[in-house]
Amino acid sequence: MSIGPRHLYNFHDFREQARRRLPRSLFEFVDCGTEDGVAVRNNRAAFERVKLAPKVLVDVSARSTATSLFGVPLRLPIAIAPTGSAGLLWYEGELALARAAARAGAPFSLATGSLTSLERVASEAGGRLWFQLYMWKQKDLSYQLVGRAADAGFESLLVTVDAAVPSNREYNKRNGFNLPFRFNRDNVPGMLAHPGWLLGVMGRYLASGNLPRFENYPPHMQAGILSRRPMEWLALRPDSLSWPDLLELRRIWPRRLVVKGILRPDDAERAIDNGADAIIVSNHGGRMIDSSVAPFDALPAIAARVRGRIPVLLDSGITRGSDVVKALAMGAACVLVGRATLFGTAVAGEAGASAVLDMLHDEMLTTMSLIGCPRVADLGPDCLHQL
């Protein structure tokens, strides 16, 4: 596709354009994983290792990516993963991304750490909305947040369970990148070198008088992203979160409960036992444990253990429609994408995120047609070449 003068045809084009547009500290915050970047590479390698086994002379004239999740039709088996950073990449980027998702028929997940309030997203974006929860140590505050998400009509609660403590992201330290975002001598030069971003994003927030802040946090924790206050909220992470907490969330959350960050069959079983309506097989895009198994490699054993009792979703490393096809063939009901649509948002807001979703949709259709599996229901292990 062409956005303005730029020709952007695939994930790599969007990533490269985002790299040029964003200050280095912000680009690396989105792009990198943790420690040596092994998990990010391995997530890709897992998809690249598995090959498709095409069936020929199949009538593929009626091809479609349509499927359903929780009994509700889905035009595209792709959801937007929670990331909480779109609002730094583009002015009101979370609304832009949510609107693009609604237009594509893709569920949008709003992160606890997003810069737009969940009420505003619910009233202004439309579409299918999921809310991602990071529990705080003060559990009552988290339960109040869950109540807000329920009142605002969010369809599902995604409880992230793979982030008990912050991971080791050396690039953030080196780049002077902090949340709440603070100007310092390590990150200011990078920002000044990207005036398009500085004026188009920070400038617009300043001009509007609404400096970005963690809108979903309780007021006393809502340090603006330019705040000089200490990162009080980081101390609120739940290193004590355990299975009984999930049961309590099950008790108070009235709709679909989804556990995000499962990588083992026994944990999938425990998630079902504790009331999960779905799980997301995920290693957080390779951002938590550098030696983590790739979710795509972990998927077959988990799907076999779950035996269709609940939908199994997958994320981490998806950059092509063919990756989505492989994940569905391997047993995923739906996938989530994080960086792909973030890069789209960084390049051109809603139009950029829409372009990425359209691109993934087109790539899926092409792959499904070429392997003789024109419908999602046709995708299964026999589409994959067994080594």
Ligand SMILES: Cc1cc2nc3c(=O)[nH]c(=O)nc-3n(C[C@H](O)[C@H](O)[C@H](O)COP(=O)(O)O)c2cc1C
């Ligand atoms: C910049 C960034 C911020 C993220 N923030 C969160 C978050 O707040 N909560 C969460 O559960 N996952 C978060 N994730 C992980 C994503 O939800 C998702 O698991 C991951 O991005 C999928 O991998 P992919 O980026 O390769 O598609 C974040 C990912 C990125 C790239």
